[in-house]
Amino acid sequence: MISFESDYIAGAHPEVLKRLIETNLESLPGYGSDPYCESAKRKIRETIGMPEAEVYFLTGGTQTNAVVISTLLADYEGVIAAKTGHVSVHEAGAIEYTGHEVLEVPQKDGKIAAETLKEYLTVYYGDESHEHMTFPGMVYLSHPTEYGTLYTKAELESIAAVCREYKMSLYLDGARLAYGLMSHDTDLTLSDIARLCDVFYIGGTKVGALCGEAVVFTKGNMPKHFLTSVKKRGALMAKGRLLGVQFDALFTDDLYFRIGRHAIEMAEKMKEIFRKHDIPFFIQSPTNQQFVILENKWMEEIGQKVAYSFWEKLDEEHTVVRFATGWSTTDEDLKALEEAMETMNN
Amino acid sequence: MISFESDYIAGAHPEVLKRLIETNLESLPGYGSDPYCESAKRKIRETIGMPEAEVYFLTGGTQTNAVVISTLLADYEGVIAAKTGHVSVHEAGAIEYTGHEVLEVPQKDGKIAAETLKEYLTVYYGDESHEHMTFPGMVYLSHPTEYGTLYTKAELESIAAVCREYKMSLYLDGARLAYGLMSHDTDLTLSDIARLCDVFYIGGTKVGALCGEAVVFTKGNMPKHFLTSVKKRGALMAKGRLLGVQFDALFTDDLYFRIGRHAIEMAEKMKEIFRKHDIPFFIQSPTNQQFVILENKWMEEIGQKVAYSFWEKLDEEHTVVRFATGWSTTDEDLKALEEAMETMNN
Amino acid sequence: MISFESDYIAGAHPEVLKRLIETNLESLPGYGSDPYCESAKRKIRETIGMPEAEVYFLTGGTQTNAVVISTLLADYEGVIAAKTGHVSVHEAGAIEYTGHEVLEVPQKDGKIAAETLKEYLTVYYGDESHEHMTFPGMVYLSHPTEYGTLYTKAELESIAAVCREYKMSLYLDGARLAYGLMSHDTDLTLSDIARLCDVFYIGGTKVGALCGEAVVFTKGNMPKHFLTSVKKRGALMAKGRLLGVQFDALFTDDLYFRIGRHAIEMAEKMKEIFRKHDIPFFIQSPTNQQFVILENKWMEEIGQKVAYSFWEKLDEEHTVVRFATGWSTTDEDLKALEEAMETMNN
Amino acid sequence: MISFESDYIAGAHPEVLKRLIETNLESLPGYGSDPYCESAKRKIRETIGMPEAEVYFLTGGTQTNAVVISTLLADYEGVIAAKTGHVSVHEAGAIEYTGHEVLEVPQKDGKIAAETLKEYLTVYYGDESHEHMTFPGMVYLSHPTEYGTLYTKAELESIAAVCREYKMSLYLDGARLAYGLMSHDTDLTLSDIARLCDVFYIGGTKVGALCGEAVVFTKGNMPKHFLTSVKKRGALMAKGRLLGVQFDALFTDDLYFRIGRHAIEMAEKMKEIFRKHDIPFFIQSPTNQQFVILENKWMEEIGQKVAYSFWEKLDEEHTVVRFATGWSTTDEDLKALEEAMETMNN
Structure with a gap:
């Protein structure tokens, strides 16, 4: 029908599949150390215009959120998210499984306003006993949101400013990033996102890959020994080439x-x-x-x-x-x- | 001043302290296997009129909530609580630390209405993709609530009925239970609570003990090898007598x-x-x-x-x-x- | 070179790749509910001669071990494994990340002897304070082991008997199962494994798939709401077809x-x-x-x-x-x- | 009998009990912010001759081990301990519950030799795929050990040197520290321990307190927002005075x-x-x-x-x-x- x-109803985009076929017989080292992963990372860095960015490939969206959030947060911190955010509702408690709280804030059309954040933080830090409450250590946004809506450049800048003021990481879930970037109704570019966010991911599963998400750390903030933490979470793929080849194809000829x-x-x-x-x-x-x-x-x-x-x-x-x-x-x-x-x- | x-500004109630002094030199086995723990458990069972109830002593409120909730929930379940509930706000993410989500619902004066619960569950089970969301496996109430308010007997009965319908445990946080039971404005007795809840705790720390909370499992539902799970959470006291003697005193002469x-x-x-x-x-x-x-x-x-x-x-x-x-x-x-x-x- | x-140096076996190509454009539902997953499960059940077995596809070996072990163990239990077992050494603490202890026992050539198990259990249960220690709830074997060695039928039967006696699950990590089954020096068949183990997995990643492992629960013991627990661990693949199509190919014409x-x-x-x-x-x-x-x-x-x-x-x-x-x-x-x-x- | x-068969030492009685009626702030906690910390700092040391009171030994180890380790790290160490055997998996692996090494009479450590680390770092294994981030010793034995000053110095070389924390479990320090057969002083270890605890429960252990961070290394992490683990006592008063007594007149x-x-x-x-x-x-x-x-x-x-x-x-x-x-x-x-x- x-x-x-x-x-994500279909398999891989033909250009992605073609590269998988072409490279299928090559003998390659595992765990993401193959040349296709390297090439894909380089192309992503070039595309966002940030030669120093660190890129890491994971398999799916919930996994990526759990890995990124739990490795970047301090022990005493949680992540702020819209009440409708994917991490708040549709991940079966994957963030909580890592031992961290999702601090839900009100949203409109799936989006968090900088003012909402500010208010949350003012109340939190205004509470004399806030050390008995989870510290807000990160803000999670999805772009496009779960309702298909988009942040404007001005909105993301305001949110990023709040994050900087309160020393929180800004993390953008780009499971459907391509559709946000190519929307007729957006003024937010990939470079803006890379500049304003501390970490974000470029979704592959919902944009033509069989699986795969590319996490981008933009501020030299990739957690130390990240591979080990990824492995510890059961998220390290033996044939890392599967992710590398696909993202290499996705970032070839603007696919x-x-x-x-x-x-x-x-x-x-x-x-x-x-x-x-x-x-x-x-x-x-x-x-x-x-x-x-x-x-x-x-x-x-x-x-x-x-x-x-x-x-x-x-x-x-x-x-x-x-x-x-x-x-x-x-x-x-x-x-x-x-x-x-x-x-x-x- | x-x-x-x-x-919890003062030490132990004089009658509690007296018993600690009187028993101080006795040689007693550890980890809750002493006769004072036994006696205290018996007295609690008698007081609530439930000879089969299982009683277990823990040290503090947050610890008790984390231990009880995480051992009673299934892997795929979370606990429903008021947005203002102690587990939602003031425990620094202790429930999430155990890998379980707190499912926040709206409240009024610190209380959850049975209708609110019902609506939450209707939406949840009405969602075709609810398997991607945390299952609601327990309802957490505090009585008195964080705002000092109380559930009426009718309210607790309605909530218990919803819990039974949806096969969720009903857990009542009685950190300040004595003040609820002795309020001039309540029709809810300790026996009612024992009858309607699957598990609740009788708070000691805020009612005259130096520390200690008595968890009561009312339906033969104390988790198997509970001592081991308690130990695993760092919550097993070597000198269990400290808890036993205090609760024995608290349940002597209606203290x-x-x-x-x-x-x-x-x-x-x-x-x-x-x-x-x-x-x-x-x-x-x-x-x-x-x-x-x-x-x-x-x-x-x-x-x-x-x-x-x-x-x-x-x-x-x-x-x-x-x-x-x-x-x-x-x-x-x-x-x-x-x-x-x-x-x-x- | x-x-x-x-x-796992090469991509997919050509017959696996062919099926991925042929099915690439089909519109299929996500999360493992597609007909290829169903077909693959049916073929696996037929191959092992166990029509009631439950089959579930996951992405990689460490992930599979963590998901299976953590959902089957009770809170107070750990898993017994050889000191050289993959879960003991080479998974960066993935089992511990789920909150469960790996109970290491001595091995020979990567294998555990039934006598070793028995001795471990005798000492454990003979210790009067064993409730202060992690209960052994499962035995983990790898077959072939990390050293390429194999259990004989008699050895696996002895181990299974110990597991039954002590009410522990027997779990076999078959990351390289094909190579064990086709060895010139084995008397252990897939049917034997299915009969003797409570759960095992048929490794795909190391046997011609791009990724994927098929977990088989043989005793009606697949954890309730397993999909939710899998999702919670970030292990649920959106395009579940990727796993289903591959295993369908692997179990077609004895591939x-x-x-x-x-x-x-x-x-x-x-x-x-x-x-x-x-x-x-x-x-x-x-x-x-x-x-x-x-x-x-x-x-x-x-x-x-x-x-x-x-x-x-x-x-x-x-x-x-x-x-x-x-x-x-x-x-x-x-x-x-x-x-x-x-x-x-x- | x-x-x-x-x-830990008896209650509190009479001098400890006396102070609890004397201070019982005082109105004091909670959670360790009372003057007795301050006084006890000051006395401990003076006793070890380290005015800058940070001291924190917790309730019991297993709890202390779990809190200290899990807050000091990085995500990708585990703790090295003797196979007979309390954290390896007798804590029901409390360390693993925090998501960290206990890396067991051989022991003699309950003690780890510096050479054993060195060998473990040489093999670990000599393994080209050690990033797939848990990083050793801390060494756990108990002194006295579970067998009542003691490290000599030279032994502890050697171990500390290995820890420094490999950038691991050295943590000493002093559940029974008093008995080690006062042994007729030791050359290791409290000052030595404070100087050589990054963190250790002075056990109270087994040395005359009703409960309580004093954790000492000697290198400005108390984890940030430690109170919040303690609360998150259910280990924050409301009436912190109970711990403060007892340790104040224990460190008065050399008790x-x-x-x-x-x-x-x-x-x-x-x-x-x-x-x-x-x-x-x-x-x-x-x-x-x-x-x-x-x-x-x-x-x-x-x-x-x-x-x-x-x-x-x-x-x-x-x-x-x-x-x-x-x-x-x-x-x-x-x-x-x-x-x-x-x-x-x-």
């Missing part, structure tokens, strides 16, 4: 950005289809995930023609569902969506 | 309840003093902790005469402070408070 | 066993080469890893022609090195090894 | 050393009794714990007259048992022991 269920651009174009066309059929948007998303409100009776019928994701119940008669585009989304897919919509209107 | 800073009653009487008199001097209450508390709103200019002046605890800033000119009574609070203390108040009014 | 460095057989044949030829050149074996290994003793002066020279792994220093003048075969080892590779050896003898 | 079961001296005198007399009755010593212990070998038939009979601890089975007919002295051991107790021995000989 035509599927908009997620941006990462081309994938992002394609998915955004598909999403914009998709939005047109929804608008044309008067499907209300649950949230205004400028990225590849679109959240729309469907009447329950239509929801099921449409679901027999195209696949989407359940998001949440809105009320007794309406449900929020998510349609996502990705590298494999085609105009034919959109046509099928349009046809499904038309059935509904008849 | 006269102090209302907390209910635990007499301490509670005394502190409540002192608190009621204290409330009169506040009312007489038009000091507004931040919250209506029927227990030994009173939260009042002081103008900042008076706050400091009063603080030079009697000690209290900072609670939180209310606005630019007012602060919420806490005055607590305990076994050692005397009429002379209250007189000193009254005098401090009078100065203020002049 | 020709490499015998490990059995898993053909890979094993090929590597064993290559290893046997390799042993001939060593014997012919009077290279002493450090240990008698009937599997794909061969440990030989090289004079230091030759070690370096040979290393310029073929790659191997450093294992350990034997004395000032000799070093133990490992040569491994795998699916990609060819007769040409062996010829190169032979030539390197001949240079040495001249 | 007369008991030599352990050095700590007087207790040590008394127990050593009693132990020396006890040794005479054993020698006189030809009871063989399992180990030569110059401290308050004596390990002797009893024939099983006598063991039980003696056990009806005086209490001791089972240690381990020696062979079918003999058992090793421990007799310990402490502050409460009297000449009458020894007389009872002698009488029990005499019965045996008849």
Whole structure:
């Protein structure tokens, strides 16, 4: 069936797969010490214009969040995140499993405001007994957020300023970074992110790789003996080449950005289809995930023609569902969506 | 200085101290296997009218919460608690340190409503991808709450019913249980608590002991080899007698309840003093902790005469402070408070 | 360079890669719920002749050990392993990271004897204060071991009997299982392993997959809500298909066993080469890893022609090195090894 | 019954108890911020002649080990300990519970030799893949050891030199420190220990306190926000005075050393009794714990007259048992022991 269920429904982007095939028979050392990992790291450093940045490849998003957060936080620290943040809700307690608290703060459309942070910190440090509470040691943002929304450059700068003032790391979860960077509605570049964040990751799994996320430490702050800490968390891949080759391909000929651009174009066309059929948007998303409100009776019928994701119940008669585009989304897919919509209107 | 800073400002209640002195020279086995631990457990079981209950002594409140919650939860479960719950805020991440998430829910006056729980669970289990989220495996209540408020019998029954429906344990943090039980404004008895909760603890540290909390498992649900799990968490006391002798004293001649009653009487008199001097209450508390709103200019002046605890800033000119009574609070203390108040009014 | 460095130097076996290519464009659900995972599980169940077995795919060996051990052990339990076991030495403390102790016992050639186990348990349970010590809750074996050696059927049966007597799980790490099963010197079949162990894993990473291990729970003992526990440990792959497709290929047309057989044949030829050149074996290994003793002066020279792994220093003048075969080892590779050896003898 | 079961069979030393009684009614701030904690810390600093040392009070030995080790180690590090060390065997996995590995090394009479350490480190760092193994970050010694034996000054200096060379912390578990310092057979002073170790603790529980251990950080190395980390581990006592007052008493008028001296005198007399009755010593212990070998038939009979601890089975007919002295051991107790021995000989 035509599927908009997620941006990880298909395998690898053909250019990624091609490189895996081409390099398959080479004898390479393990654990990330192969030349493809090196090459991919170099290309990423060049792309973000930061020759000194440290890059490390991990397998998936939850793993990356747990590894990065738990190795950068001090023992007495926790990580501030939006109440809707992936680390707060959808990781089955993976951060807590590392012994660290997620300090939830209010959000709007999936985003944290610098003012919210400031207020949290003022109350925290204003409390005479705050040593009995978890110290806020890091701010976690996702960009795009879990609702497909984006931080503006000004917003990220304000947040980064608060982080610097309170000596907290700023960490950006870029599971879908390509779709944020290529959005028609953003003024935030990859270089901005690299400059403002202490650490962020460039998501591969949701942008054309079979698996893999590239963590970038921008301030000489990669934890010492990071490989050992990664191994200790069961996150060190023996055939590290699998990650290296894929990211090498993603950062060759701008593939990462081309994938992002394609998915955004598909999403914009998709939005047109929804608008044309008067499907209300649950949230205004400028990225590849679109959240729309469907009447329950239509929801099921449409679901027999195209696949989407359940998001949440809105009320007794309406449900929020998510349609996502990705590298494999085609105009034919959109046509099928349009046809499904038309059935509904008849 | 006269102090209302907390209910743990003084040492042991004289009757507790007396027993420590009397038994000091006896040669006793360690780790809780002495006859005083046995006797104290028997007396607690008799007091709650539950001969089969299992009782275990630990040293402090945060430790008790961490040990109980982490040994009763399954790997994939977290504990639901009020956003203001002690485990949510004031334990420096002790629950997360055990690898479990605290699932915060909204509260009113420090209390969770059964409806709030129900709604949380409906949303959780209604989410098709809830297996990617921490399962709610236990409900944590404090009674009295962190704001000195109390659950009614009907409220606790409703919460217990939700817990049974969703197969979650109900755990009650009774750090200040005596003050809840002896409040003039409660219909909830110790037997009710034992009947409705799966596990609760009878706080000693804040009710006349030097240290010590008595955990009560009411449903044959004490975790297997609990001593080993306690030891593993660094919570097994070599001279377990220190806890046994103290609880044996607290449950002899109703001392635990007499301490509670005394502190409540002192608190009621204290409330009169506040009312007489038009000091507004931040919250209506029927227990030994009173939260009042002081103008900042008076706050400091009063603080030079009697000690209290900072609670939180209310606005630019007012602060919420806490005055607590305990076994050692005397009429002379209250007189000193009254005098401090009078100065203020002049 | 020709490499015998490990059995994970190359990418995927061509038949595995072919299936990844063929299925690449299919839209599939995530997290292991795709039909290839289902098919692979079914084929594994059929192969071991255990239709009720539960199968779960994880990414790598250390991860698998940590996930399996930490979800099967009770809070108060640890896992018994050989002092040379992978979990004891080469996982950077991954088991301890989950809060569980590895209880090391003496070994011979990488193997634990049933008598050793028995003695450990007799001393443990004979100690009156054993509740202050970690309970032994599981036995971890690797087969082949880290030294390439194998348990006989009788040995595994004896160990399994001890496990049953003491109510411990028996867990077999089969990172290189294919090479054990296809060894010329074994009487232990996959069915025997499935029958005798409570849980084991069929290694993919070292047997032709890019990544992936198949955990098999044989006694209806897969931990409840295992997916959630896996997610909590950062080990849930979004594109679970990557694991499913590969294992589906590995268990089609006996590929898993053909890979094993090929590597064993290559290893046997390799042993001939060593014997012919009077290279002493450090240990008698009937599997794909061969440990030989090289004079230091030759070690370096040979290393310029073929790659191997450093294992350990034997004395000032000799070093133990490992040569491994795998699916990609060819007769040409062996010829190169032979030539390197001949240079040495001249 | 007369008991030599352990050095924690009795309550508090009378001088300690007296101070608890005298200060009982004082209103004091909580969590270790009271003047008795301050005074005790000052006295300890003076006693060790190190005005800059940082002192922190915790409740028990296992707790202290877990808190100190887990806050001083880096994420990728473990602690080296003797195979017989308390942290290796008798703490139910408390160190592993904090996520850190105990790296066991061979011992003799409970002691680690500097050469053993050196060899361990040479092998570790000589292994090319040591980044896949836990880094040794600390050495744990107990003094007296679990067998009552003592390090000499030269031995501790050698070990400290190895620690400095390999940038590891040196941590000394002084649960029974007084008995080591007052032994007739030691040249190691408290000042030596403070100078050579990075951190050590002065045991209170086994030396006259109801509970309590004083951790001393000697190199400005107390972990930042230690109180928060202590709280996070459930180890922060609300009535910190209980620890402060006791240690203040123990370090007033040399009480700590007087207790040590008394127990050593009693132990020396006890040794005479054993020698006189030809009871063989399992180990030569110059401290308050004596390990002797009893024939099983006598063991039980003696056990009806005086209490001791089972240690381990020696062979079918003999058992090793421990007799310990402490502050409460009297000449009458020894007389009872002698009488029990005499019965045996008849």
